[in-house]
Amino acid sequence: MALLLKNAHVIDPQVGLNKVADIVVRDGKIVEVGENLSIEKGVEKDLAGKIVVPGLVDMHVHLREPGFEQKEDIASGTRAAAHGGFTAVCCMPNTKPVTDNATAVEFIQARANAVGKCRVHVAGACSQGLKGETLSEMGDMVAHGAVAFTDDGRGVQDAGMMRRVMDYGSMFDRVVMSHCQDEGLVGDGQVNEGIASTRLGMLGWPAEGEELQIARDIALCRLTGCPLHIQHITTARGLKLVRAAKEEGLPVTCEVTPHHLFLNEWAIGDDYNTFLKVNPPLRTPEDCNALIDGVIDGTIDAIVTDHAPHTAWEKNCEFEIAPFGMIGLETSLALIITNLVDPGHLSWERAIELMSVKPREILRVERVAIEPGCTADLTVVDPEVEWTVDAADFFSKATNSGFIGEELKGRATDVFVGGYATLEDGAIVE
Ligand SMILES: [Zn+2]
Known part of the structure; x- marks a missing residue:
C-alpha cells in the first residue's frame, strides 16, 4: 500500500x-x-x-501486563502511547511474574503483536524476581529479543551483584539501565528530604539516596565497560556526576521525566495529592532548573515518562500508603512543547533527539530517519x-497524572x- x-x-x-x-x-x-x-x-x-518527525519512543514505561491488568494492560498502555504520539515504548520488567526469563519476554512480545498499537521493546530484569540476589537469564532473554536490562522499581543494592549484571550486559552489548535508590538511605521516604519532608511531616527520600548509586554505577561502568543508562535522574548533583562521566568518555547516558522537569516539591500541598507521589520524589526548584539545563545542553539524552498507572482506589488513600508513580504517555510531548520548545528554550531538533533518536540508540534498536x-x-x-x-x-486505564487541568x-x-x-x-x- x-x-x-x-x-x-x-x-x-x-x-x-x-x-x-x-x-x-x-x-x-x-x-x-x-x-x-x-x-x-x-x-x-x-x-x-x-x-x-521520526516516530517518538518512550524508553521507560510500565504496561503492567502480566499481573497488574487492573492498572493497565498492553492494549490500553499502547493506545495511550499512540495517543501521545509514540511509535514505540520500552516496558519495564516489574510485572507479575517478573520479566526475568525468555518466556516472559516472549509473552509480552506476543501480546503486543496481538493487541498493541505501537512497537513494544522489552527490558528484562537484571536479577531474578527483582530481588538483587541472583542473575536473571540475561543471555536467554537477549536471544529472545530483550533490548536492555534493569531492576527498575528497585535499585540493585549490592555493588558486586551490579558488577556481575554489567559484566554480562557488556558481553551482549546491551545497556544496563539503573534505577538509583539506596534502600538503606531511602527507607520509607515519601517525599524529598529537606523542606518538603519537614513541611509535610513525612519521611524524607534524600537526594543522596539516588546520587550514591549514580556514583557507584558510573564507577562500575568504568570497571566493566558496560553501557550504563541512569533512569529518571532528578538531582543537580546526580546530573553533575553524569556530565563528568561523559567528559571522561564513559558510555553513560541518562533520562529525565517531564514531571521531574516541570513539577517540584512545592507542588505537594495541603491536599497531599497522591498523584504527586513519585519515585524518585519531586525535588527542589533548583534541581528542576539544573535538569532543564541538562536537557538543553545535551547532558540528558532522553525524555521518558516512567508512565506508572495505578487504579483510582490505590491512589485514593493517605499519602504514606499510596503507591509511587504517575502516568505520562499522553502529556509528555505537549509538556515539552509547551514548556521548552514553544518558549524557544529547546529547538525542535533537540526535542526530536531526546524523544526519538537517542532512545533508539541507547536501546540499540533500528534507526528511524526520514529518508x-x-x-x-x-x-x-x-x-x-x-x-x-x-x-x-x-x-x-489510569488517571494518576500530576498535570490534570x-x-x-x-x-x-x-x-x-x-x-x-x-x-x-x-x-x-x-
Ligand atoms: Zn524507576
Whole structure:
C-alpha cells in the first residue's frame, strides 16, 4: 500500500531536514522525500501546518501486563502511547511474574503483536524476581529479543551483584539501565528530604539516596565497560556526576521525566495529592532548573515518562500508603512543547533527539530517519493546538497524572507505525 503525506513541515536532525516536504511510503518503508511528489494510487493526506518527525519512543514505561491488568494492560498502555504520539515504548520488567526469563519476554512480545498499537521493546530484569540476589537469564532473554536490562522499581543494592549484571550486559552489548535508590538511605521516604519532608511531616527520600548509586554505577561502568543508562535522574548533583562521566568518555547516558522537569516539591500541598507521589520524589526548584539545563545542553539524552498507572482506589488513600508513580504517555510531548520548545528554550531538533533518536540508540534498536529506505515510523504533530489535560480523554486505564487541568500547546494528531496509521486525526485506528 502506498501513502503520500503532503505539505508537512518535516524535521529530522539525523539527515539535516527542516523544511516543507512530501513523503511517500510504500510497503512500510519511506521511499521518497521531496517536493511536489505524487502517487498513482494509495492514500493521500494533506498535512499543511503540521510537523512530521521520526516516530517518538518512550524508553521507560510500565504496561503492567502480566499481573497488574487492573492498572493497565498492553492494549490500553499502547493506545495511550499512540495517543501521545509514540511509535514505540520500552516496558519495564516489574510485572507479575517478573520479566526475568525468555518466556516472559516472549509473552509480552506476543501480546503486543496481538493487541498493541505501537512497537513494544522489552527490558528484562537484571536479577531474578527483582530481588538483587541472583542473575536473571540475561543471555536467554537477549536471544529472545530483550533490548536492555534493569531492576527498575528497585535499585540493585549490592555493588558486586551490579558488577556481575554489567559484566554480562557488556558481553551482549546491551545497556544496563539503573534505577538509583539506596534502600538503606531511602527507607520509607515519601517525599524529598529537606523542606518538603519537614513541611509535610513525612519521611524524607534524600537526594543522596539516588546520587550514591549514580556514583557507584558510573564507577562500575568504568570497571566493566558496560553501557550504563541512569533512569529518571532528578538531582543537580546526580546530573553533575553524569556530565563528568561523559567528559571522561564513559558510555553513560541518562533520562529525565517531564514531571521531574516541570513539577517540584512545592507542588505537594495541603491536599497531599497522591498523584504527586513519585519515585524518585519531586525535588527542589533548583534541581528542576539544573535538569532543564541538562536537557538543553545535551547532558540528558532522553525524555521518558516512567508512565506508572495505578487504579483510582490505590491512589485514593493517605499519602504514606499510596503507591509511587504517575502516568505520562499522553502529556509528555505537549509538556515539552509547551514548556521548552514553544518558549524557544529547546529547538525542535533537540526535542526530536531526546524523544526519538537517542532512545533508539541507547536501546540499540533500528534507526528511524526520514529518508528513503527507513521504516515509516512517523509522528505528526499539530504544534499550535491548545488543549486542557482532562482525565476523561486518557486512553490509559489510569488517571494518576500530576498535570490534570494544565493548559498545554501542541499534540500528536497522527501516528504511523511501519506505514500503518495507529492514530488518525487524534483518534486511535482500530
Ligand atoms: Zn524507576
